């Protein structure tokens with residue numbers, strides 16, 4: 364009996380360590396601003412695609428907003444920009460996001476905990492690469508369900524998560540090619556030499572390892588759709604993003 368109790372404590376501690384390590388990974392990235400500095404172009408393209416799908420006006424909740432990289436992409440619309448609400452469980456991400464904010468409100472919220480929003484009060488939810496960090500299927504279901512409850516009938520979900528084809532190498536190569544086309548050979552070379560190795564080793568390789576070992580969750584279009592639909596959403600479309608390493612899904616609340 365004492366042995367069982369000791370094992371349970373050890374497992375609990377291991378889980379806490381894993382969770383603490385993951386949280387500290389984002390925390391450090393946000394606090395140091397390395398998260399923004401080392402974001403590969405393929406990721407920004409995925410965010411731009413998500414932003415383009417957000418309708419004008421209304422209330423937009425960025426669920427797991429991190430450092431708020433979605434904010435400037437929406438703000439480009441000027442007056443027709445929707446009102447932005449950012450929610451994240453980490454204060455460090457919210458602090459960075461607040462610095463960018465124009466018309467915005469922020470809230471510290473763990474998406475798996477009781478929702479602080481009134482039911483059916485939000486027009487569109489964006490969950491861009493946030494829910495895959497929950498390795499526990501019931502926790503992910505709880506998050507999709509919470510987002511469903513706070514969205515008005517007819518409202519939308521725009522969500523992205525890693526695909527089972529996630530490849531750090533492909534993301535880097537796609538991003539550097541895109542830099543070359545968009546910003547020219549000098550910037551692409553500088554990025555290749557000084558930025559890409561750090562992005563690859565400190566960021567993408569860590570995420571790829573977590574996806575392979577089950578610390579983070581990777582999806583196929585079918586498993587992504589099934590998980591979201593099990594929370595009540597009706598999936599409208601799925602498309603590849605992030606150089607094929609991600610899936611962008613749109614759904615609506617019936």
Ligand SMILES: C[S@@+](CC[C@H](N)C(=O)[O-])C[C@H]1O[C@@H](n2cnc3c(N)ncnc32)[C@H](O)[C@@H]1O
Pocket residue numbers: 389410426427428429430431432433450451452453456472473474475490491492493494496497
């Ligand atoms: C890869 S970052 C994505 C940030 C932002 N959506 C973007 O695309 O730049 C993952 C974010 O999800 C947040 N997150 C993970 N699990 C969460 C949860 N249970 N509740 C709230 N935020 C969560 C993390 O704190 C982190 O800020």
